[in-house]
Amino acid sequence: MSEPQIPDALPLVLRPSRAGTIAAFVAGILFLLFAIFPLAVGNVLVSLFCFALAAVGLFAGVMVVLPKRSELRLDDQGLQVVSPVKSWKAGWSEIESFGVENVPMGRRGRGPVIKVVYRDGFEKSHAAETPLGKALGVDEHYVVTGYGNLHAEQLCALLSRFRERYGT
Numbered sequence: 001m002s003e004p005q006i007p008d009a010l011p012l013v014l015r016p017s018r019a020g021t022i023a024a025f026v027a028g029i030l031f032l033l034f035a036i037f038p039l040a041v042g043n044v045l046v047s048l049f050c051f052a053l054a055a056v057g058l059f060a061g062v063m064v065v066l067p068k069r070s071e072l073r074l075d076d077q078g079l080q081v082v083s084p085v086k087s088w089k090a091g092w093s094e095i096e097s098f099g100v101e102n103v104p105m106g107r108r109g110r111g112p113v114i115k116v117v118y119r120d121g122f123e124k125s126h127a128a129e130t131p132l133g134k135a136l137g138v139d140e141h142y143v144v145t146g147y148g149n150l151h152a153e154q155l156c157a158l159l160s161r162f163r164e165r166y167g168t
Contacts, residue, residue: 028057092167
């Protein structure tokens with residue numbers, strides 16, 4: 001497994017995983033097709049629910065494909081997570097370290113994320129404060145994996161190299 005390096009030309013823009021994009025489109029299309037059957041037999045409520053799930057999947061897929069709608073940007077100043085739900089930034093000088101952590105995802109599963117550990121004094125400015133931010137689980141202490149099709153350990157190593165080079 002080769003470790004990604006810091007390129008000479010910045011910013012480095014990492015797009016989300018292609019597998020996740022394909023999964024969002026496939027799920028959206030499957031729910032769209034499935035919604036037709038309950039509608040045909042007159043079960044409008046089930047059909048509307050399936051159409052809503054299809055819309056979510058297709059929206060997620062489209063947002064990932066559109067430029068500058070979903071990406072991780074790394075430069076000499078810091079990192080920026082761009083997402084349809086919430087975009088946020090953190091400067092390298094604010095960050096103490098990065099680490100791979102497994103967090104609950106879904107009902108029974110756990111998945112890896114990159115944990116951002118902030119230096120003293122910066123922790124509170126990156127905490128979710130609004131009820132909507134807390135409910136959506138938008139937390140500036142975690143970077144989801146898969147950007148640039150990198151595994152959790154590869155992405156963590158790349159972020160750590162950026163912090164070591166530029167975070168003084």
